[in-house]
Amino acid sequence: MSEATSNGPSSVDKPDAGGLVGSASRRSARAHAAILAATTELLAEAGYGALTIEGVAARAGVGKTTVYRWWPSKVALVIEAVSRALPAPAQIDTGELRHDLLIAVRRVIHTFARSPVGTVIPALAADAMSDPQLAEQFRNQLIRPRRSAVVEVLVRAAARGELPSDVDTDVLLDVYAGAVFYRILVSGEPVTDLLAEQLVGLLLDGKTPVKPRPDAPAG
Numbered sequence: 001m002s003e004a005t006s007n008g009p010s011s012v013d014k015p016d017a018g019g020l021v022g023s024a025s026r027r028s029a030r031a032h033a034a035i036l037a038a039t040t041e042l043l044a045e046a047g048y049g050a051l052t053i054e055g056v057a058a059r060a061g062v063g064k065t066t067v068y069r070w071w072p073s074k075v076a077l078v079i080e081a082v083s084r085a086l087p088a089p090a091q092i093d094t095g096e097l098r099h100d101l102l103i104a105v106r107r108v109i110h111t112f113a114r115s116p117v118g119t120v121i122p123a124l125a126a127d128a129m130s131d132p133q134l135a136e137q138f139r140n141q142l143i144r145p146r147r148s149a150v151v152e153v154l155v156r157a158a159a160r161g162e163l164p165s166d167v168d169t170d171v172l173l174d175v176y177a178g179a180v181f182y183r184i185l186v187s188g189e190p191v192t193d194l195l196a197e198q199l200v201g202l203l204l205d206g207k208t209p210v211k212p213r214p215d216a217p218a219g
Contacts, residue, residue: 034060035067039081040117048078048120075127075134082124083141085117089149097157098204104150105176105196111146113184113191122185147173172203 038059042051053074057064071077089107092100111118121142128138154169176199183189194212201207 031060031062031066032070035062035070035077036081036084039077040085043078043081043120044116048123051078053077073134075124075131076137078120078124079128079134079137079141082117082121086111086115086142089146092149092153093156097153097160097162098200100153100157101150101203102196102200104153105180105199106193107146108177108180109191109193109196112180119184122181175199175203 035056038056039051042055042059051074053064053067056077057067060067067077071080092103094100094103112121113119125138128134150173151169154163154167154172157163158165158167179195179199180191183191183195198209202209
């Protein structure tokens with residue numbers, strides 16, 4: 001009889017420290033994913049203002065301390081949940097600036113005014129801006145990736161000669177995104193596909209927007 005058999009459990013029977021660590025890691029990953037999923041569900045159901053860490057923890061089946069292990073605040077949690085829930089910005093390249101920009105503006109309208117998760121972004125931004133670290137997280141995870149996709153559109157258009165080579169891409173983006181945010185946050189005016197067409201016409205042609213006829217579809 002071997003020494004391993006006569007004196008104690010074999011290596012197969014001994015607890016595997018690596019296995020315990022791996023099991024804990026899997027449980028941790030499941031809890032992390034459950035918390036993000038619960039946050040996304042509650043945002044869609046009740047909105048940003050009604051969401052609480054306690055509610056998220058209960059929906060995810062974890063304790064509050066588990067949530068706080070990864071996110072120091074509700075704002076930090078929601079930023080990550082929204083950034084994961086929203087689809088990554090796909091490349092826009094129809095070969096023609098007007099079509100590309102129209103797609104880009106319609107995306108902003110859909111994301112920030114119509115999608116269940118995206119509609120919380122204006123309120124989330126207002127909370128995040130009070131903390132420099134959270135503001136930077138908000139910009140890095142939610143704003144800059146989407147702006148970068150449109151900057152690429154404008155840079156390609158400049159290379160084709162459709163825009164000046166020294167075009168200020170930031171100002172162009174701010175004009176149309178700012179108009180959408182202003183309507184959502186301040187004026188309450190409709191945010192429609194017609195608005196997208198008006199903004200593109202204003203940006204590219206200097207075309208003065210006109211109100212639609214009463215019998216025309218709102219868009």
